[in-house]
Amino acid sequence: MKRLSLVLVLLLAACTTTVPVVAEYKAKTLQEVYASVTVEEFGYDPPEGLSDNQFPFNFLTIELNQPVSTLYADAVRRELTHAGSDVFADSNCLLSGDVVEFRLDAPDAVTSPKPAVTVNYVLVDTRTGQELFNETISNDPHEEPIMLGIQRNIDTLLSTEAFVTVAEDQCEKA
Numbered sequence: 001m002k003r004l005s006l007v008l009v010l011l012l013a014a015c016t017t018t019v020p021v022v023a024e025y026k027a028k029t030l031q032e033v034y035a036s037v038t039v040e041e042f043g044y045d046p047p048e049g050l051s052d053n054q055f056p057f058n059f060l061t062i063e064l065n066q067p068v069s070t071l072y073a074d075a076v077r078r079e080l081t082h083a084g085s086d087v088f089a090d091s092n093c094l095l096s097g098d099v100v101e102f103r104l105d106a107p108d109a110v111t112s113p114k115p116a117v118t119v120n121y122v123l124v125d126t127r128t129g130q131e132l133f134n135e136t137i138s139n140d141p142h143e144e145p146i147m148l149g150i151q152r153n154i155d156t157l158l159s160t161e162a163f164v165t166v167a168e169d170q171c172e173k174a
Contacts, residue, residue, distance in 0.1 A: 025075045027082035028151055031158035035167035036086040038126075039077045040096035042119070044069040047103075057104035057113060062146075072099050072119070072150065079154045085167070093132065093171035097121040100136065104146060114141030115149025121157055125170060132166045 044067065046052055052067040064071060076095065077087045101118035116139065123133035137156045139149055157163055 027078040029079045029155050031083050033083040033085050035171040036091040037093045037095050037171050038091045042069045042072045043098040055102045092127050094124045115146045116141045117149045117153045133163050
């Protein structure tokens, strides 16, 4: 048994540590937000040694088919549209932010991966430059696919009363 374990470890070490993943995001929110918001690409500063389309998973690197910042902005647009908002019209509100933390953790080979997603959201009135909303939302890691971790984070934004109130009251088509 020890010999088999050693062989498996050596085989894994010899293999590439980058796992390619095609990321497809589907909106699922049950929240309602009726606003007009332009969503800008989110910032993402990957950990040292990784590119903008990669994130860590224990000793592996997950490589997406698109940058994390693009994936996240697209997910926000899809969720806002699903919630009833207009995200493709010219708007006086701009939603952007930074993906502060984006990783998968699994403490051992038996435990399912747990996504950790932390995002700082900033909503600005482009007419005045006034910041209308600025909040960092962090998920407690749960055993779920990374896309559900993203969805839970965005759903938290869309259920935050301060965000909904300001978006619905102050974000209109330009």
